[in-house]
Structures are given as structure tokens and as C-alpha cells.
Amino acid sequence: xxxxxxxxxxxxxxxxxxxxxxxxxxxxxxxxxxxxxxxxxxxxxxxxxxxxxxxxxxxxxxxxxxxxxxxxxxxxxxxxxxxxxxxxxxxxxxxxxxxxxxxxxxxxxxxxxxxxxxxxxxxxxxxxxxxxxxxxxxxxxxxxxxxxxxxxxxxxxxxxxxxxxxxxxxxxxxxxxxxxxxxxxxxxxxxxxxxxxxxxxxxxxxxxxxxxxxxxxxxxxxxxxxxxxxxxxxxxxxxxxxxxxxxxxxxxxxxxxxxxxxxxxxxxxxxxxxxxxxxxxxxxxxxxxxxxxxxxxxxxxxxxxxxxxxxxxxxxxxxxxxxxxxxxxxxxxxxxxxxxxxxxxxxxxxxxxxxxxxxxxxxxxxxxxxxxxxxxxxxxxxxxxxxxxxxxxxxxxxxxxxxxxxxxxxxxxxxxxx
Amino acid sequence: xxxxxxxxxxxxxxxxxxxxxxxxxxxxxxxxxxxxxxxxxxxxxxxxxxxxxxxxxxxxxxxxxxxxxxxxxxxxxxxxxxxxxxxxxxxxxxxxxxxxxxxxxxxxxxxxxxxxxxxxxxxxxxxxxxxxxxxxxxxxxxxxxxxxxxxxxxxxxxxxxxxxxxxxxxxxxxxxxxxxxxxxxxxxxxxxxxxxxxxxxxxxxxxxxxxxxxxxxxxxxxxxxxxxxxxxxxxxxxxxxxxxxxxxxxxxxxxxxxxxxxxxxxxxxxxxxxxxxxxxxxxxxxxxxxxxxxxxxxxxxxxxxxxxxxxxxxxxxxxxxxxxxxxxxxxxxxxxxxxxxxxxxxxxxxxxxxxxxxxxxxxxxxxxxxxxxxxxxxxxxxxxxxxxxxxxxxxxxxxxxxxxxxxxxxxxxxxxxx
Numbered sequence: 001x002x003x004x005x006x007x008x009x010x011x012x013x014x015x016x017x018x019x020x021x022x023x024x025x026x027x028x029x030x031x032x033x034x035x036x037x038x039x040x041x042x043x044x045x046x047x048x049x050x051x052x053x054x055x056x057x058x059x060x061x062x063x064x065x066x067x068x069x070x071x072x073x074x075x076x077x078x079x080x081x082x083x084x085x086x087x088x089x090x091x092x093x094x095x096x097x098x099x100x101x102x103x104x105x106x107x108x109x110x111x112x113x114x115x116x117x118x119x120x121x122x123x124x125x126x127x128x129x130x131x132x133x134x135x136x137x138x139x140x141x142x143x144x145x146x147x148x149x150x151x152x153x154x155x156x157x158x159x160x161x162x163x164x165x166x167x168x169x170x171x172x173x174x175x176x177x178x179x180x181x182x183x184x185x186x187x188x189x190x191x192x193x194x195x196x197x198x199x200x201x202x203x204x205x206x207x208x209x210x211x212x213x214x215x216x217x218x219x220x221x222x223x224x225x226x227x228x229x230x231x232x233x234x235x236x237x238x239x240x241x242x243x244x245x246x247x248x249x250x251x252x253x254x255x256x257x258x259x260x261x262x263x264x265x266x267x268x269x270x271x272x273x274x275x276x277x278x279x280x281x282x283x284x285x286x287x288x289x290x291x292x293x294x295x296x297x298x299x300x301x302x303x304x305x306x307x308x309x310x311x312x313x314x315x316x317x318x319x320x321x322x323x324x325x326x327x328x329x330x331x332x333x334x335x336x337x338x339x340x341x342x343x344x345x346x347x348x349x350x351x352x353x354x355x356x357x358x359x360x361x362x363x364x365x366x367x368x369x370x371x372x373x374x375x376x377x378x379x380x381x382x383x384x385x386x387x388x389x390x391x392x393x394x395x396x397x398x399x400x401x402x403x404x405x406x407x408x409x410x411x412x413x414x415x416x417x418x
Numbered sequence: 419x420x421x422x423x424x425x426x427x428x429x430x431x432x433x434x435x436x437x438x439x440x441x442x443x444x445x446x447x448x449x450x451x452x453x454x455x456x457x458x459x460x461x462x463x464x465x466x467x468x469x470x471x472x473x474x475x476x477x478x479x480x481x482x483x484x485x486x487x488x489x490x491x492x493x494x495x496x497x498x499x500x501x502x503x504x505x506x507x508x509x510x511x512x513x514x515x516x517x518x519x520x521x522x523x524x525x526x527x528x529x530x531x532x533x534x535x536x537x538x539x540x541x542x543x544x545x546x547x548x549x550x551x552x553x554x555x556x557x558x559x560x561x562x563x564x565x566x567x568x569x570x571x572x573x574x575x576x577x578x579x580x581x582x583x584x585x586x587x588x589x590x591x592x593x594x595x596x597x598x599x600x601x602x603x604x605x606x607x608x609x610x611x612x613x614x615x616x617x618x619x620x621x622x623x624x625x626x627x628x629x630x631x632x633x634x635x636x637x638x639x640x641x642x643x644x645x646x647x648x649x650x651x652x653x654x655x656x657x658x659x660x661x662x663x664x665x666x667x668x669x670x671x672x673x674x675x676x677x678x679x680x681x682x683x684x685x686x687x688x689x690x691x692x693x694x695x696x697x698x699x700x701x702x703x704x705x706x707x708x709x710x711x712x713x714x715x716x717x718x719x720x721x722x723x724x725x726x727x728x729x730x731x732x733x734x735x736x737x738x739x740x741x742x743x744x745x746x747x748x749x750x751x752x753x754x755x756x757x758x759x760x761x762x763x764x765x766x767x768x769x770x771x772x773x774x775x776x777x778x779x780x781x782x783x784x785x786x787x788x789x790x791x792x793x794x795x796x797x798x799x800x801x802x803x804x805x806x807x808x809x810x811x812x813x814x815x816x817x818x819x820x821x822x823x824x825x826x827x828x829x830x831x832x833x834x835x836x
Contacts, residue, residue: 006482006518008536037613038643041632056801057622064424084608088620100424103724104609106620118426145802152804160834161636161733162806165629165726169622169803173614190502191522195455196591202506202524204475204587211583214459218579225456306521308583315579335835338786368756368827369787383474384563385587386570388580409786416578417753 009286011277016352019289019318022275024332026291027300027322030248033179037168040159042220044328046176049153049167054143059107063138066120067111068098070133077127083108098127107139114138146170156330178328181221184243185212188229188236188255188264189306207385208253208304208311215315216251219323229255236263240271244294244301248326251319254306264303268292272301280399282351283307283382284314300326307382313354313394316415339395339412342375345404347397355380356391359412374412392416427704429695434770437707437736440693442750444709445718445740448666451597455586458577460638462746464594467571467585472561477525481556484538485529486516488551495545501526516545525557532556564588574748596746599639602661603630606673606682607724608649625803626671626722626729633733634669637741647673654681658689662712662719666744669737672724682721686710690719698817700769701725701800702732718744725800731772731812734833757813757830760793763822765815773798774809777830792830810834 014022032046061067068077077098081091083105091099093110101107101114112135119131146152152166159167159177167175192206193199209225216223226243229236229252243250255264265288268274272292279287288303302319304311321332339359347353357374364370374395377387393412397404404410432440450464479485486495495516499509501523509517511528519525519532530553537549564570570584577585577595585593610624611617627643634641644661647654647670661668673682683706686692690710697705706721720737722729739750757777765771775792782788792813795805811830815822822828 006535006540037628038631040628041635055622057617058619062799062801104607104622117424122424140799140801145799145804153807159632161629161632161730162726162803162809164632165625165730165803166807168613168625168628169726171613171617171623173612189522194591195586195589199475199589201476204473204522205589207583207586210455210458210586211579213456214577214579214582217459308580308587312579312583337788338781338783340786363756364787365756367787367789368758369782369785369789370755371785371787381480381558381563383480383558385580385583386563389571389584391580 009278011274013278013280013285014276015280016317019276019279019287020321023289023300023318023322024325026275026289026298027326028298029178029328030181030326031179032176034174035177036174037164040164040167040177043159043180044178045153045155045157045159045163046178046328048151048155049170049172049175051146051148051150051152051170053148055146055169056140056142056144059142060104060140061101061107061114061138062103062140063114063116064103065101065114065116065138066098066127067093067101067108067114068127068133069093069095069111070113070135070137072096074129074132076129079122079125079127081108112136112139156328158329181248181323181326182224183216183221183323184224184226184247184250185209185216186226186229186239186243186250186252188252190231192228192254194228207308208306211308211312212251212253212304212315215312215320216323219320220327220329221323233263233267237267240267240301244292244299249299249323250301251304251315252301253304253311255303264288268301268303280351281314281317282348282353283310284317285351287314287318289318305382308385309356309387310382312388316394317354335414337372337393337412337414338409339372339374339393341404341406341408341410342373343406345376345395345397346402347404348399349402350399352399353397354394354413355397356387357393357395357412358390359393359414359418361418372412372418374410392418427696429692431696431698431703432694433698434735437694437697437705438739441707441718441736441740442743444693444707444716445744446716447596447746448599448744449597450594452592453595454592455582458582458585458595461577461598462596463571463573463575463577463581464596464746466569466573467588467590467593469564469566469568469570469588471566473564473587474558474560474562477560478522478558479519479525479532479556480521480558481532481534482521483519483532483534483556484516484545485511485519485526485532486545486551487511487513487529488531488553488555490514492547492550494547497540497543497545499526530554574746576747599666599741599744600642601634601639601741602642602644602665602668603627603634604644604647604657604661604668604670606647606654606670610646610672612646625726626724629726629730630669630671630722630733633730633738634741637738638745638747639741651681651685655685658685658719662710662717667717667741668719669722669733670719671722671729673721686719686721697732698769699732699735700766700771701728702735703769705732705736707736723800726803727774727805728800730806734812735772753832755790755811755830755832756827757790757792757811759822759824759826759828760791761824763794763813763815764820765822766817767820768817770817771815772812772831773815774805775811775813775830776808777811777832777836779836790830790836792828810836
């Protein structure tokens with residue numbers, strides 16, 4: 001055991017806004033890669049996508065029915081052929097004739113209207129028409145949906161079902177997307193034990209790493225768990241170096257407090273640039289942000305506090321936006337609602353406190369307006385992970401007083417759907 | 419080419435509510451499996467999780483500092499030892515003494531208060547105290563966060579960062595979760611071509627399958643693309659049989675319209691029970707729902723229309739809730755908001771029309787109320803996938819009139835975040 005005297009942190013405490021700015025300025029999009037249509041869900045498009053041709057590429061029918069001349073009116077026609085979508089027979093519609101046509105098939109030449117099968121009957125190759133056809137009825141003209149050369153999707157959008165359908169429509173089986181950041185996750189602390197092993201007296205089970213793997217994935221990144229860091233400076237250094245060599249960034253939990261045996265901050269100080277080491281935040285004050293140059297790349301390390309709630313709340317506020325930026329997402333922020341407090345909330349008079357809460361929506365049918373209320377999730381201790389359960393928002397309570405009255409309006413950062 | 423006469427569909431048209439009910443009654447949760455903590459994100463818990471012991475398991479400190487007796491007041495103490503979280507030395511605090519203690523370490527016997535390092539200084543094994551300690555300061559008593567035997571998480575909840583942290587905390591490296599439904603996806607139609615190949619005249623590129631793979635994944639299920647179905651009854655039958663033997667359900671697109679060459683409905687009629695074959699819906703009228711008994715299991719087949727928007731809208735309204743139910747999700751519905759239309763909207767006077775729209779929120783700081791407005795995404799043709807782009811809602815327009823006035827209040831189903 002070292003006999004170094006235990007001393008408080010000497011890092012300046014910065015405001016949350018300053019911390020966000022420093023992180024934003026020091027992380028960058030990780031790069032692009034070619035992917036296939038089946039891999040595209042949730043990815044960020046990294047090139048503009050244009051229509052190569054018109055869509056539909058030919059005049060076609062929107063319904064199953066008969067292609068005919070509207071000028072023939074309601075008179076009975078002779079059925080002279082059939083067109084399905086995939087089998088295109090060469091047939092021309094002339095006065096007094098009609099061609100059976102299936103949805104999506106090219107319109108036969110000559111035809112200028114399509115009548116729905118529901119408005120007809122067939123009798124021995126004769127078509128009986130029960131509704132007066134109009135010019136262009138049920139015809140989808142060439143290029144109605146997309147025109148050749150048209151910009152269909154802009155680089156930077158998030159790909160979902162409709163966007164992927166459009167990329168397929170314009171015949172792009174592979175395309176450029178932003179690579180998902182690959183983030184290593186390490187837990188530190190000689191008191192934590194892998195779940196499944198046996199905790200000795202003084203030990204507890206590691207939980208932060210499993211929470212953080214989920215949180216990283218929910219920020220569109222790949223999460224790789226590197227386990228619990230060894231208890232020695234040398235072992236920790238080797239693991240951190242390997243993580244930074246192989247991955248785009250590193251998230252640690254624990255080891256950033258003021259204790260004399262908290263190795264992480266010391267090590268990171270030696271390896272890279274500490275942009276900040278404390279934030280005026282509750283929970284999450286010891287949050288540390290470091291960048292390390294590795295092979296010419298600046299890689300971020302987020303040192304999160306060890307208490308489970310401190311770890312998750314500081315991840316939510318600071319690491320999530322960073323990972324989204326690295327992954328090319330345009331929108332880095334969660335939605336914020338102004339909500340009315342359902343009860344008195346005690347809070348820190350000195351620090352920006354982020355309180356876990358349940359926001360409920362209320363609708364007034366007379367005015368068609370909505371308002372939102374919020375109640376906290378019980379005891380807000382940093383260690384009490386139960387306070388995150390069911391929470392769909394973090395209420396931001398600014399320093400000044402030490403409580404806010406029932407019915408006050410505060411900002412709620414929505415972390416889940418209401 | 420068959421010479422079977424083309425005839426309209428004979429399936430009764432049912433209302434959307436009836437269709438939802440029939441689907442709900444005929445799909446069931448697919449079963450459970452054991453998974454690990456690292457696989458848990460987004461999964462549905464399938465067992466109750468209890469605390470095996472107290473958390474914290476011993477009296478501990480919430481801060482780095484010194485364990486001492488509060489009754490000694492502000493007098494200087496002799497430092498007699500040190501406790502880190504993982505290395506527990508056997509030391510007892512008595513009057514006039516203090517023990518260095520790191521966050522999370524068990525409280526040494528005798529101590530009844532912990533003073534933060536920030537409120538102290540050390541001088542040659544002497545501890546100088548600059549703040550009067552109070553009883554129990556900074557002590558986290560045994561069981562403060564969780565008590566042995568306590569129900570921590572109930573079966574049925576969705577697992578996210580906090581929930582997974584709690585499962586780790588109570589030392590459950592593996593646990594029961596609902597299995598993700600495995601859903602096969604097939605496109606049909608002899609006019610569609612795989613992206614990357616060359617479309618002949620009359621052909622277009624398959625897009626629905628790629629959209630549906632994304633949509634199935636977004637409903638918490640596994641999606642397996644089985645390609646474009648062969649153009650023959652025998653080939654289609656073999657593919658559908660294989661899909662139903664290997665997967666929990668099947669989604670097809672195309673082949674459910676009224677055309678005489680639409681093989682899918684005919685085949686499904688032969689293989690299973692058609693619960694409905696048409697819905698009073700725009701877009702999506704030909705939506706078909708079938709169940710087939712395979713090895714004693716009832717497996718759902720959703721026959722979606724071929725037009726891209728019809729396919730995606732009917733998926734959203736009917737297939738998504740079914741997959742969520744199969745996957746064990748408690749909440750099957752999207753949030754619905756009452757919104758004010760920004761302009762006149764023409765719609766079908768006969769069918770329930772679901773119009774793609776962009777909902778915007780408006781905040782009134784005077785009343786702290788919100789209201790929401792909606793505008794459509796342009797031409798609402800069933801083929802025009804662009805009408806899905808940027809849409810965050812589907813407006814439900816009920817039959818009756820053929821337009822709704824600007825400023826009307828309508829229901830908006832939120833399919834994306836506002």
C-alpha cells in the first residue's frame with residue numbers, strides 16, 4: 001500500500017455547458033464504409049443517392065383491370081390480349097378493343113385509360129364495362145414517383161425502412177454509410193467482481209459495464225466489453241493501450257474520484273490530454289474527458305464515476321452526444337419538454353442536478369392542448385440504480401435554492417418515450 | 419398463360435379494428451431462452467429478478483475520506499490505518515483515531531461517521547478536521563439500495579441500461595428472456611428484380627423486402643430475407659413451406675391483389691386459414707392475414723400489398739403490433755397525439771385513410787402548454803415511397819367526407835420522434 005497522502009482533486013470544476021463544448025470540439029466522425037441494403041437499418045448515409053432512371057420507368061397501371069380507349073365509352077370491347085407485370089406481350093389497343101392488365105405492367109401502346117376489374121365483367125372474350133372510363137384513369141405515367149437524375153436522399157440522413165426501400169428502388173445494392181464507432185468499455189476498481197463469481201467481504205458485482213454496453217449500443221455505436229481492469233498500474237496501462245489501439249474510443253467507469261488509489265486519472269494524465277476532470281454536476285461530478293493521440297488519430301476516453309447512477313447520467317448527458325457525433329448523426333440532443341413538477345423537489349443548491357423522473361402527458365380536449373407533469377423516481381442516491389427504473393426523463397435543476405416548489409416549470413430531457 | 423378469367427376479390431372487406439383484433443387473437447409469444455447480460459439490451463425479461471443479498475452488502479462510505487467517531491468533534495485524530503474498497507484491513511476506530519477510507523470500502527468497526535477528504539488535511543499521520551462531523555455523515559448503511567429478497571425487476575419489462583445493471587448487481591450473469599421472433603421475408607411478383615441485376619423492360623427493382631427487413635428489426639424481431647419468390651406455384655409453395663418450417667412467421671409483399679396471376683392468396687388459402695383478405699384501409703386494402711399449423715404451432719403469414727407505401731403502412735398498423743406481441747412486449751401501440759391540420763387534406767370518403775405527415779410541436783411559454791400541428795408529406799400515391807420520407811406520423815382520416823378543413827383536430831400515430 002502506498003503511503004501517498006490522500007488529497008482532494010485539484011481539477012477545476014467546469015460548468016456542464018463548457019464540458020459539452022470541449023467534448024464536441026474534440027470528437028469527430030469516425031469515417032465511412034460501404035455496406036449492403038440488408039445492413040442499412042439505423043445507419044447514417046454517407047453519399048447522396050440519385051435516381052438512375054424514371055420511376056415508374058414506363059407508363060403503367062395502378063390497378064388490375066383492362067387497358068382501353070376512354071373514347072369508346074361504355075360499349076363492349078373485344079379482349080385482344082393480356083399483360084402481366086413481368087411478361088410483356090406486344091399488343092396494341094385500338095378502338096373497340098381492350099387488354100387485360102395487371103398492376104405494375106407496362107401500359108400497351110394505344111391505350112389511354114385503365115378500368116378497374118371491379119367495374120367490369122367478362123363474357124367469352126368480350127369485356128362489359130359498367131362505368132364510363134375517363135382519360136388517364138388509373139394510369140401511373142412514367143416518372144410520376146421519381147425522375148431520372150433526381151436527388152432522392154441526401155448524405156447525413158438516418159436510414160430506416162422507407163429510405164432503404166428508395167435506395168433499392170434506384171438499384172444501389174451497396175452504398176456508403178458512416179462506420180459505427182467501436183467503443184471499448186472497461187470497469188475499474190479492486191472491489192468489483194464479475195457476475196457469476198463469488199464476491200468476498202468488501203466486494204460487489206460489476207454492473208456499470210453491462211449498463212454501459214447497452215447505453216453505447218443505444219447511441220448507434222458498437223460496444224466491446226473488455227472486462228474489469230487489473231488492479232495494478234501496469235496492467236491497467238496495458239489494457240487502456242490495447243483498447244485505444246484497437247477501438248475508436250474508450251469508456252471507463254470508476255477510478256476517477258479523489259481517492260489516492262484511483263489509478264485511472266493518473267494514467268490518463270500521462271497518456272494524453274485531460275480536457276476536464278470535474279464538472280459542476282450531480283450526480284457525476286468526477287466525470288473526466290481525455291483525448292489520446294494514437295497513430296495520428298485523436299481518440300476520446302470518457303472516465304465515468306463508479307456509482308451506477310452517476311455513471312449512467314453522465315453517459316447520457318456527455319458521452320451519448322459524443323458517440324452520436326462520431327457516428328455521423330445530425331441530431332445529438334434528446335427532446336426537451338417544459339414540465340410541471342407534481343411535488344416539492346429538494347436539490348443541490350450548488351450543483352446542476354439531474355433528477356430521474358417520470359413525465360406524464362395531459363390532454364385538454366377543450367383547447368386541444370397538452371401539458372406535461374413530472375414526479376421523481378424516489379430516493380436519488382447516486383448508487384441507487386432503482387432510481388433509473390421507469391424514468392423517462394432527467395429533470396434539470398439549476399443551482400441557487402435547495403428546493404423547487406410543487407407546480408414549478410422545469411426542463412425535462414426525455415430519455416425514453418413518454 | 420392461364421385463361422382463367424380475371425375476377426375481383428371475393429374476400430369481405432373488414433374494418434381496421436376488426437383486423438387488429440383477429441391478428442391479436444391469433445398470434446402468441448414465441449417462447450423464452452436463457453441469455454447473458456451482454457445480450458440483454460432491448461430484450462424482454464421473462465422471469466422475476468430478486469435481490470440475493472443486501473445492497474450495499476455492508477455499511478460503506480459514499481465518499482473518499484476518513485472514518486471516525488463524530489463524538490470526537492473537531493479535535494485532531496491519529497490516523498491508524500487505511501481501507502480501500504478491495505483490500506479490507508482489520509482495524510477498529512476508537513476515540514481519537516481515524517481510518518482513511520475510499521468510496522465503496524466497508525466501514526471499519528467502531529466508526530460512526532465519515533468526513534470527506536475535502537474537509538480535512540493530513541500532517542504526519544495526524545488528521546486535521548475542518549468541519550464538525552455529524553452522526554452517520556456519508557455512511558451508506560447495509561441494504562440502503564436493495565434488501566435481500568426484494569423483487570427488483572418483474573418479468574415482462576424491457577431491458578435497457580439500468581435494468582441490465584440491476585441484474586448484474588444481484589449476480590445474475592444469465593437469465594430468462596423472451597426469444598426474439600424470427601421472421602422470414604419474401605417478395606413476390608414476376609416483374610421485380612434483385613438490386614444489382616439488370617431490369618428488363620417491364621421490370622422494376624425490389625424495394626419492399628429491404629424496407630420490411632428494417633421494419634421487422636425495429637419491431638424487436640429477427641428478420642431473414644429469403645429473396646424474391648419463384649414465379650411458379652410449385653416454387654412459391656416450396657419457399658413458403660420452408661419459411662414456415664424454419665421461422666416463427668412470414669411476411670410477403672405483392673401477390674395479394676385481385677389479378678389472376680397473384681399466386682400468394684391462392685396458395686395460402688390452400689395451406690392455412692385466411693382470417694381476412696381485405697381491409698377497409700387506404701393504402702393497404704388487399705392486406706391478408708393467414709395462420710398455418712406447422713408441427714403443432716400456429717404460424718402467422720402477413721400478405722402485404724406490393725406498392726411500397728401500402729406495404730409499409732399496413733406493416734406499421736398491423737404487423738408491427740403482432741411482432742411486438744410475439745416478442746413479449748407489453749406496449750403494442752405507438753403513441754397517439756391530437757394534432758391540428760396545417761392545410762386542407764383531401765382523403766377517401768369510403769376508406770380509413772392513413773396519411774403520411776410531419777407533426778411539429780408548439781410551446782406557449784405563457785401557459786406552459788403545448789399544441790401540435792401536422793402537414794402531409796406531399797402526393798400520397800401508394801407507390802410513392804418519397805411520401806414516407808421525413809414523416810414522423812400517420813394521420814388517421816375516417817371515412818365520411820372527402821376532405822378535412824385546415825385547423826381540424828385529427829389523431830396522429832407517431833411513428834418517429836417529433
